[in-house]
Structure formats: structure tokens, C-alpha cells
Amino acid sequence: CWIPHYTNKDLQSLFDDIRKELFVTKEELKSLCDYYFDGKGKAIRPIIVILMARALNIHSNRAGDLLPGQRALAMISEMIHTASLVHDDVIDGSDKRRGKRTINDMWGERKAILAGDLILSAASVLLARIGNNAVVKVMSQVIEDLVRGEFMQLGSKENENERFKHYLEKTFKKTASLIANSCKAVSILVTSDPEVHEIAYQYGKNVGIAFQLVDDVLDFTSGASHLGKPTAADLKLGLATGPVLFACQQFPELHAMIIRRFSSKGDVDRAWQYVLQSDGVQQTNYLAQRYCQEAIRQINRLRPSAERDALIRLTEMVLTRDK
Amino acid sequence: MLPATWSRLSHRALSCRGQRTLSLFSSSGPSDWTKVVSDAEKIVGYPTSFMSLRCLLSDEFSNVAMHVRKLVGTRHPLLNTARGFVYDSKNNLQMRGLIVLLLSKAAGPSHAASDLLGQDMVSGIYPSQRNLAEITELIHTAFLVHRGIVNLNEWTDSDGPLKDMQFGNKMAVLSGDFLLANACTGLAQLDNTKVVELISSAIGDLVEGIYHENSNNTEENSLTDGVNVATWEDQTFLSHGALLAKSCQGAMELAKHDKECQRLAYKYGRHISLGHKLNSDLQPFVKSSIGEPVSFSLSTAPVVFHRQIVGRERWNQQLQEVKTQRNQLDYSKLLAAVKSEKGVSSAVDLCCYHGNKALEAIQAFPSSEARSALENIASAITKF
Numbered sequence: 001c002w003i004p005h006y007t008n009k010d011l012q013s014l015f016d017d018i019r020k021e022l023f024v025t026k027e028e029l030k031s032l033c034d035y036y037f038d039g040k041g042k043a044i045r046p047i048i049v050i051l052m053a054r055a056l057n058i059h060s061n062r063a064g065d066l067l068p069g070q071r072a073l074a075m076i077s078e079m080i081h082t083a084s085l086v087h088d089d090v091i092d093g094s095d096k097r098r099g100k101r102t103i104n105d106m107w108g109e110r111k112a113i114l115a116g117d118l119i120l121s122a123a124s125v126l127l128a129r130i131g132n133n134a135v136v137k138v139m140s141q142v143i144e145d146l147v148r149g150e151f152m153q154l155g156s157k158e159n160e161n162e163r164f165k166h167y168l169e170k171t172f173k174k175t176a177s178l179i180a181n182s183c184k185a186v187s188i189l190v191t192s193d194p195e196v197h198e199i200a201y202q203y204g205k206n207v208g209i210a211f212q213l214v215d216d217v218l219d220f221t222s223g224a225s226h227l228g229k230p231t232a233a234d235l236k237l238g239l240a241t242g243p244v245l246f247a248c249q250q251f252p253e254l255h256a257m258i259i260r261r262f263s264s265k266g267d268v269d270r271a272w273q274y275v276l277q278s279d280g281v282q283q284t285n286y287l288a289q290r291y292c293q294e295a296i297r298q299i300n301r302l303r304p305s306a307e308r309d310a311l312i313r314l315t316e317m318v319l320t321r322d323k
Numbered sequence: 324m325l326p327a328t329w330s331r332l333s334h335r336a337l338s339c340r341g342q343r344t345l346s347l348f349s350s351s352g353p354s355d356w357t358k359v360v361s362d363a364e365k366i367v368g369y370p371t372s373f374m375s376l377r378c379l380l381s382d383e384f385s386n387v388a389m390h391v392r393k394l395v396g397t398r399h400p401l402l403n404t405a406r407g408f409v410y411d412s413k414n415n416l417q418m419r420g421l422i423v424l425l426l427s428k429a430a431g432p433s434h435a436a437s438d439l440l441g442q443d444m445v446s447g448i449y450p451s452q453r454n455l456a457e458i459t460e461l462i463h464t465a466f467l468v469h470r471g472i473v474n475l476n477e478w479t480d481s482d483g484p485l486k487d488m489q490f491g492n493k494m495a496v497l498s499g500d501f502l503l504a505n506a507c508t509g510l511a512q513l514d515n516t517k518v519v520e521l522i523s524s525a526i527g528d529l530v531e532g533i534y535h536e537n538s539n540n541t542e543e544n545s546l547t548d549g550v551n552v553a554t555w556e557d558q559t560f561l562s563h564g565a566l567l568a569k570s571c572q573g574a575m576e577l578a579k580h581d582k583e584c585q586r587l588a589y590k591y592g593r594h595i596s597l598g599h600k601l602n603s604d605l606q607p608f609v610k611s612s613i614g615e616p617v618s619f620s621l622s623t624a625p626v627v628f629h630r631q632i633v634g635r636e637r638w639n640q641q642l643q644e645v646k647t648q649r650n651q652l653d654y655s656k657l658l659a660a661v662k663s664e665k666g667v668s669s670a671v672d673l674c675c676y677h678g679n680k681a682l683e684a685i686q687a688f689p690s691s692e693a694r695s696a697l698e699n700i701a702s703a704i705t706k707f
Binding site: 023024025026029087090091093108109110111113114117118120121122124125127128129130131132133136137139140141143144146147148150151154 | 390474476477493497508510516517520527531535537
């Protein structure tokens with residue numbers, strides 16, 4: 001398909017190798033840890049990391065082949081992402097993910113938390129083995145950002161003007177930081193040029209934010225069966241995302257609902273109606289477009305390659321995806 | 324605090340510890356113990372702080388504190404964990420951190436080229452070693468918090484409102500994750516990927532150990548073959564020893580001490596941890612507790628030894644014999660049953676074995692105040 005041949009080959013063995021890193025003696029714990037590494041997820045993070053690594057290698061006058069550390073980072077990005085999902089499902093009380101029951105639904109909250117901790121520790125061991133202090137620092141920042149992002153969701157800003165800024169910052173911490181820093185990390189392994197590090201980081205950051213914005217839109221516009229998890233999920237969790245924040249401008253009734261986190265009877269349904277009647281969805285999509293444009297602008301500063309083109313394609317696909 | 328006043332869920336969540344106190348060392352002669360610790364703290368320059376100032380001043384921490392206050396009046400275990408930190412200061416010793424600091428000092432300055440380290444020692448300890456000590460405590464605390472999570476599908480009305488348990492869980496997950504994240508960034512700042520690997524692997528060990536702990540701590544499990552002494556030691560090392568052992572080794576690596584030194588430090592950490600756990604497990608069995616309510620976990624050392632000695636059938640019999648009319652275990656009667664056989668003395672012997680092994684390891688270091696403090700700690704463990 002649109003992903004260059006070599007990248008496809010890289011991906012095939014990736015999940016097998018992740019499972020090998022989850023070295024655990026107790027069978028049940030092992031199956032919990034392996035649960036989401038079945039190759040059925042979108043794997044968008046490893047795909048971006050691998051494409052970026054190859055594009056950077058070519059830009060820096062090397063062959064496109066992945067350095068071992070870069071491949072490890074692709075695995076690490078998916079592992080950190082998965083560990084955070086496992087914990088998020090406990091925090092949100094979710095019972096479904098990717099079309100199957102969540103770990104906490106099947107095995108209980110205690111074991112789910114332990115599984116998440118284990119995946120994280122395996123990712124850290126793998127990270128340390130790359131042997132590069134700067135890379136370790138960049139990736140541990142991700143771990144901190146993920147937790148801070150989750151904390152940011154606990155509180156809602158009273159002031160409307162701060163709300164959007166808060167939303168974008170939370171979006172960066174929860175979604176974009178991982179992609180931005182993984183890209184930066186693979187760049188550190190191939191060059192010491194800070195300008196190149198910045199290109200990689202900015203691409204990751206912008207595409208990451210765009211990705212989440214579209215995700216937030218899909219929560220309103222997509223049917224439940226399509227996504228593998230229920231929709232209006234964010235509203236039900238009390239979260240006000242892009243479409244809602246934009247819709248506030250046309251429906252001020254939403255302010256009070258946001259502050260009480262859609263907790264009153266009928267709030268979720270009414271809020272959903274308001275959003276679909278407003279231009280909240282369109283505005284959020286437009287914003288996502290602008291982030292995508294910036295991502296493409298950044299990546300175009302790299303030397304041409306099949307992988308660079310694939311990253312551009314990928315960025316465009318972020319906007320047009322329907323799940 | 325009597326087990327009966329806790330909800331069933333909390334008890335299940337915390338019973339693996341067997342006791343209420345969160346201290347690493349239980350009070351075998353409180354005044355001696357306090358002296359050992361305060362002497363040790365003087366040697367390392369200042370008392371090990373509860374959490375790094377950075378953590379305490381963070382928005383997240385005040386966020387958590389505010390939310391945890393909402394848990395007052397509920398039965399979520401997190402409240403107990405939090406209470407332990409705030410009020411239990413006598414018992415809230417950060418022994419792991421203290422041991423790492425003492426070992427760092429006992430091992431002395433690095434023989435590697437001084438520009439390699441570029442750090443100044445304070446009270447004979449490098450800043451990176453101090454940071455590692457703190458990171459160790461962060462990780463330990465993170466798992467104390469994560470251990471307090473309850474399984475919602477086991478919830479019944481007697482545990483109080485479901486939403487309290489859900490909220491408590493949320494706070495426990497987030498706080499634990501916050502502590503772990505700080506540990507990770509702290510590790511990254513050490514600029515030593517070997518140490519990052521070592522401590523990260525210790526986190527994996529902790530998870531495995533706790534996972535086993537949870538599975539073993541059911542009465543059903545003790546009715547099957549369950550755990551024998553050898554597996555008990557392996558599993559207990561994972562949940563109670565790996566973190567300290569690897570941190571001790573890591574502290575040596577940070578100062579670029581040689582492999583032998585690292586091995587000895589690891590050995591000390593390992594044996595101290597196992598010795599301590601044995602001492603802690605033995606407390607209900609060696610203290611004269613007339614009139615005091617008795618409670619202990621069935622996965623503690625004396626019980627495991629006892630089970631192995633009397634055999635599965637006899638053990639099942641004994642369990643049946645001590646059941647009350649409401650089909651609950653009468654722990655005082657079970658205590659007497661265990662004390663009547665050799666389980667307790669076997670556990671005491673094993674405890675002394677580990678204490679001696681720890682002494683052996685530390686005595687290979689050059690003589691110093693710090694070394695003496697570590698010897699005192701090892702000796703204190705074998706006192707009953």
C-alpha cells in the first residue's frame with residue numbers, strides 16, 4: 001500500500017518483538033501484558049517513528065536502514081502508549097477497547113494497573129539499553145507528560161478564555177508529546193544537528209495534535225460500532241473537547257454544562273445536540289488542517305525520500321480518516 | 324486498627340502486608356531502633372526527606388491532596404496509605420533510602436578519573452547517589468499506593484458507596500503514576516543508562532512479586548500445594564528485596580566502583596530485605612500478645628514453613644479446626660497451632676541466616692561509621 005516496502009517489513013516483526021520484551025514468568029500476567037500487542041491496533045506511532053527514522057537517515061546521508069536504537073524506539077513508543085491506555089481504562093472505568101473487553105473488565109483493576117506498570121518498566125529497560133542519555137531524557141519526559149495530561153483532565157477551567165489553551169496543552173501532553181519526542185529521539189540517534197531534531201519534533205507535535213483533534217471530532221460524528229468503543233465517550237466522562245468548546249460560542253448554555261462536567265441528567269444528550277447543530281465540528285477540523293499543514297511544512301525541510309512522502313501522505317490521511 | 328473494622332475490599336487489598344504499619348522495620352525495641360536510625364541519619368548528613376521538595380510543591384500533589392481529602396469517611400485503602408504518611412511519622416522511616424545513602428558513604432569516593440564524575444561529595448555521598456536514594460523511595464511509595472487499588476467487581480454494599488471506591492481507585496492510579504513518572508525522569512537525570520536499566524528492571528520485579536503476592540493471599544490457594552519455602556523466598560525477594568538490592572548496586576555503579584563492590588552491595592540489600600521481611604512476618608508469633616487481637620497473613624514465613632512441615636492434609640485439618648461458627652478463621656487459635664510446631668523457629672533461623680549474610684557482605688567494606696551503622700541495622704533485624 002502507501003507505506004514503503006521496507007517499513008512494512010519492519011512493522012511485521014515489531015509486535016512479536018514487543019511481546020518478547022515482556023519477559024514475565026507468571027502465565028496470566030504475561031497474557032495480560034500481551035493483550036493489546038496483537039497487531040490489531042492502528043500502530044500509528046511505530047509507523048511514524050519508523051518512517052521518520054528512515055527519512056532522517058536519508059537526509060543525513062546514510063542509507064535508509066534503521067539503526068537498532070531507532071527500531072527500539074518504535075517499539076518503546078507503542079509500549080508507552082499501551083501502558084498509558086491500560087491505566088486510562090481503569091481511571092475511566094472503560095469496559096471496551098479496540099472491539100474487545102478491557103483488561104480491567106476481564107481481570108480486575110488491581111491486575112490491570114500492575115500490567116500497565118510492567119509494560120512501562122519493560123519499555124524503560126529497552127530504552128536504557130539503547131545506551132544514549134539524551135534519548136532516555138527525551139522519552140522520560142513523555143512519561144511525565146502523560147501523567148500530567150491525565151491530571152489536567154481532572155480539573156476544568158472556570159475561565160472560558162483559558163479553557164481552549166488548557167485543552168490544547170492537555171492534548172499535547174496526552175497525545176502529541178509521545179509522537180513529538182519519539183521523533184526527536186530517533187533524530188538524536190542519527191545526527192547532532194539541533195535543527196534536524198527540531199524538524200522531527202515539530203512534525204511529531206503538529207501531527208499529534210491534529211490526530212487528537214480529529215479523534216475528538218470522531219467522538220461526535222462516528223457511530224459506535226465503527227470505532228470499537230462507545231461515542232460521546234468524552235462527554236460522558238465530563239470532558240469538553242474541541243467541538244464543544246467551539247460550540248459554546250453559538251450556544252452559551254454549554255458553559256454551565258462544561259463547568260458541571262455534563263453531570264446533570266440530560267446534559268450529555270443536549271450537549272451533543274448543540275454540538276451537531278453548531279459549527280464546532282467544522283471549526284475543529286479546520287484547526288486540525290492547520291496543524292497538518294504545519295507538520296507538512298516542517299517535514300518538507302528534509303531531503304526528499306519515499307519515507308518523507310509517506311509521512312506527508314500519513315498527515316493527509318489523519319484528516320480524512322473515519323476511525 | 325482491627326481488621327474487622329475495614330471493609331472486606333480494603334482488607335483484601337492490604338492484607339498481603341499483614342500489618343497496619345507501613346514501616347520497613349517493625350518496632351522490636353522502639354528506643355533502640357530509633358537510636359540506630361537517628362545515628363545513621365546523622366552519618367549521611369540530613370534526614371532523608373519524605374518526598375523531594377519538587378514533588379511536594381507541584382500542582383499535581385496539591386491536586387491529589389485535595390482529592391484525597393474527599394476520601395475521608397470512605398473505606399478506600401488509599402486513605403490509610405495517605406494517613407500512614409502524614410501521621411505515622413514515627414514509623415515512616417525511609418529505610419531504603421537511608422541504606423542506599425549509608426552504603427554510598429561506606430563505599431567511599433570513586434577511583435575513576437575525577438572528571439568522569441564532575442560532582443562534589445556532600446557528607447561523603449555524591450549528589451547522584453542521593454538522588455538515587457530518593458528515587459528508590461519514590462518507587463517504593465508508588466507501589467504502596469498502587470497496591471491499595473480495589474477490584475470493583477468484588478464490591479458489595481458493605482464496602483460503602485461504589486462511587487467512593489471508583490474515586491479512590493482513580494486517585495490511587497494517578498498518584499502512583501505520578502510518583503513513577505517522577506522516578507523515571509529522576510533516573511534519566513542520572514546520566515547513567517546502566518543504572519536506568521537496573522532500576523527499571525527492579526520495577527518489573529516489583530510487579531511480578533506483587534502479582535504473586537495477590538494470588539497467594541487467598542485462603543483457597545493455601546489449601547492447594549501453594550507456596551513452599553523456596554518459592555516464598557524467590558517471590559518475597561521480587562516484591563520486597565529487588566528494589567533495594569538493585570538500588571544498592573546502582574549506587575555503586577554511579578560512583579564507578581568495581582563489579583565486586585557492586586556485587587557486595589547487592590548482596591547486602593538482598594539479605595537485609597529478606598531478613599527484614601522475616602522479622603516483620605514473625606512479629607505476631609514472637610510477641611506476647613495476650614488480650615490483643617491477632618491478625619496475620621497466611622502467606623507469611625512462619626505459616627509457609629508450618630504448612631511445609633505438617634503437610635497439606637494436616638494443614639487443611641487445622642484450618643477447619645479453627646473456623647468459627649460464621650466460617651471465619653479464628654486467628655488466635657491458628658497462631659497457637661502454628662506456634663506449636665517448628666514453623667516459627669525455622670523462620671527465626673532463616674531470619675538470622677539472612678542477617679548474617681548481610682553482615683558478611685558489609686564487613687567486606689572498609690571500616691567506617693557508615694559501615695558500623697549498616698552492621699547495626701543487620702544485627703537489629705535478627706533481634707526478637
